[in-house]
Amino acid sequence: MxxxxxxxxxxxxxxxxxxxxxxxxxxxxxxxxxxxxxxxxxxxxxxxxxxxNVKGFYIKKAGNATVALIGFPSVGKSTLLNQLTGAKSAVGAYHFTTLDVVPGVLEYNHAKIQILDMPGLIKDASRGKGRGREVIAAARSADIILFVVDIFNPDLSVLKRELYNSAIRLNQYAxxxxxxxxxxxxxxxxxxxxxxxxxxxxxxxxxxxxxxxxxxxxxxxxxxxxxxxxxxxGNRVYIKAVMAINKCDLAHPGQLEKVEGMYPQYESVGVSAATGYHIDDLKELLYEQIDMIRIYLKPQGQEADMKEPLIVKRGNTVGDVCELIHRDFRNAFRYAMVWGTSAKFPGQTVGMDHVLDDEDVVCIIVKRT
Ligand SMILES: Nc1nc2c(ncn2[C@@H]2O[C@H](COP(=O)(O)OP(=O)(O)O)[C@@H](O)[C@H]2O)c(=O)[nH]1
Ligand SMILES: [Mg+2]
Structure with a gap:
């Protein structure tokens, strides 16, 4: 047999x-x-x-979303992580610098985005070569995959195939x-x-x-x-993917456009992890992709807290926000008042199904006990 x-x-x-x-x-x-x-x-x-479970690096999920850096060794992933988050991942001018997944946190518009620096994902990782299986397991749990390519060597086909063979589908729905x-x-x-x-x-x-x-x-x-x-x-995971084209500080004019043209399917930013060039654009792109919005809470009879918004998924309702605040808030809910773009007029009275917008101010009125 x-x-x-x-x-x-x-x-x-x-x-x-x-x-x-x-x-x-x-x-x-x-x-x-x-x-x-x-x-x-x-x-x-x-x-x-x-x-x-496959043992290996189990990274605790932290923050509002997780981004996995995927790219060949030496393209600048660790340098990029340090630049984006201030985390300390070893940088080296040789292959396989990063042996374990190193997490860092990028704070942007109050959202906390966890970024994972992965060991260089290499050929046949999906068949368990190198630390492949563990890297893939970490990538599968990410909300966003950030491909990092070297502008002088931008090929991604091997990595894309490895991810595909590991049941990861990019920029696709089930x-x-x-x-x-x-x-x-x-x-x-x-x-x-x-x-x-x-x-x-x-x-x-x-x-x-x-x-x-x-x-x-x-x-x-x-x-x-x-x-x-x-x-x-039935085991496929569907993940968004974007791209950072790195080492732009060394590029010739027109080179970035050429690489961008190779990958029309991915939104991308040309950056230099070494100099910080366009790093803010990359942060903005990641922030857009996680699709979170800021909600400012106004306690009844008080000013809204405009310093620390609640970060929630776009499409969330007043009811979802209630649940985030406290388990019992949903049961005690009477109505809410909303100021901002989702409201027909300032202070509109809404129910639990009301869908909120970025930077809305919400006041939730609960039953007295
Ligand atoms: N010129 C230049 N060098 C870079 C840039 N980003 C990384 N490097 C260098 O490329 C080498 C590999 O970087 P590293 O972050 O360790 O790559 P990793 O293997 O993908 O994590 C190091 O010598 C870095 O200093 C960049 O934007 N421009
Ligand atoms: Mg590295």
Whole structure:
């Protein structure tokens, strides 16, 4: 009996020996679904034998959001961390300076953004090379990935592939597909729109190859084979990614534009971690990405505290703010008054469902006990 690894190897060989075209799409999809299934089993076995979580650097989440610095050795990640946060991560003109994940905190507009300096993520990290597995585990838990590239050597393809193979999806949402297990009836595929990148038959074959016998698959998005695999595997994390193009102090005119042109999919800033050039622009970009807003609280009958805002996720409501202040605030809630851009007029009376805006002033009125 072949081991799981051998079975995966065999399926991968079959895929690479299969011509890729419309006619073989379904077959390849099926093989990939089988690999996904086997990989999931292998992962389960590995974590079970290690008694739970992959050990390594477990970094406590701190602040309002976490940013992971990802880039090849010597591109300037540690220098950038020091520049952004004042943390002390060893800087060296040689590879593999950073052996452990070093956290620092960037305070910007009152938001506290935790930044993790990762050991240089290298080729085959997803297969456990170097400290790869641990680095990936830390990256998976980040809210934002900040790619750091050297302007003289801006290639990212290896790193992108490593992250992709580690079930990390960048600047993408989870596909809008639902699989519901049924008692009978086989596999039913129900698209709610016209599918142009994958056939219903391929979806059915893949779901079956993954091990479902009876299931309804509702597809609300024009997905491709890779996205269907993401749905089946179910372990993908979806993370925002932006880019810092470093060592701009040494660049020639026009060079930054060239590198930016290589990566239209990422918002980027050209910086110099060594001189501090455009570091404020990078802070602003990170702040925009974490999508937090500032809420100033006004105790009833008093002035609002305009010094220390509450930092909350954009889209949060008055009810969410109540919960942050105190567990019992929701129960005791009567109404709130709001000043700022979310209010129709200053001091508007609102309920718990009212969605707040950046820099709103909120006064929450609670029942007397
Ligand atoms: N000229 C220049 N050198 C830099 C810059 N950022 C980092 N370096 C240098 O590049 C080398 C590697 O930096 P380091 O931060 O250790 O890179 P890491 O391996 O990605 O953490 C060090 O010698 C740094 O002084 C920069 O913006 N400009
Ligand atoms: Mg370093």
């Amino acid at each position: 072949a081991t799981i690894e051998e079975q995966i190897q065999e399926l991968e060989t079959e895929i690479s020996n299969t011509k890729k075209n419309k006619a073989t799409e379904g077959h390849i999809g099926k093989l990939k679904a089988r690999i996904a299934k086997l990989s999931a089993e292998e992962e389960k076995r590995r974590t079970a034998s290690k008694g739970g 596909p809008d597909v639902n699989i519901t297990v049924a008692q009978q009836g086989g596999i039913l595929v129900k698209p709610t729109l016209n599918l142009t990148k994958i056939s219903e038959q391929t979806i059915r074959d893949m779901v079956e190859a993954y091990g479902y016998i009876n299931a309804t698959v509702v597809v609300r998005e024009d997905i491709d084979v890779e996205q269907m695999l993401d749905v089946l595997a």
